[in-house]
Amino acid sequence: MENNFIPLQIDFNKNKALVKRYAVKWTPTIIILNSDGEEHHRFVGYLPPEDFIAQIILGKGKVEFDLDRFEQAMQCFQEILVRFPKADAAPEAQYYLGVSKYKSSHDPKELKLGLEVLQRDYANSEWTKKAQVYSLIP
Amino acid sequence: MGKQIEWETSLTTARAKAKKAKKLILMDFYNNL
Numbered sequence: 327m328e329n330n331f332i333p334l335q336i337d338f339n340k341n342k343a344l345v346k347r348y349a350v351k352w353t354p355t356i357i358i359l360n361s362d363g364e365e366h367h368r369f370v371g372y373l374p375p376e377d378f379i380a381q382i383i384l385g386k387g388k389v390e391f392d393l394d395r396f397e398q399a400m401q402c403f404q405e406i407l408v409r410f411p412k413a414d415a416a417p418e419a420q421y422y423l424g425v426s427k428y429k430s431s432h433d434p435k436e437l438k439l440g441l442e443v444l445q446r447d448y449a450n451s452e453w454t455k456k457a458q459v460y461s462l463i464p
Numbered sequence: 465m466g467k468q469i470e471w472e473t474s475l476t477t478a479r480a481k482a483k484k485a486k487k488l489i490l491m492d493f494y495n496n497l
Binding site for chain 1: 483490495496
């Protein structure tokens, strides 16, 4: 983790300014920030180690995605799918993998291919519902 | 045994370190019940 992140702990009861700035209402709340303090991903609640790590990698992938670094984003999303395919973060990683492939190639078929993987591997996920519209792509 | 995490407690310090090391920040809001 420390290869990619500076870990920062904030006491919810003692740092009201940051609690307000990031609109934190419950703990634990984990937020992935860039070095300017801008938020890219958050999750709330205690997670088992594998789900926690998957969420952290997802957060890194979303930073890369937000910065239009799609190759690096895809590496993060693929890492989740290979190492933690059963994690709750995996369907979201698959969704963003398809979107990153599309953004990188400008080929809409990547969105449809991403949906097909979601339907095959994560049929009951909200991310499969969110990608359903891509079935209309010819 | 895993390596102990060395947590920062200041966002300003974490941002400076993140900028210098080209890293991200993992910010954990916790509550001692």
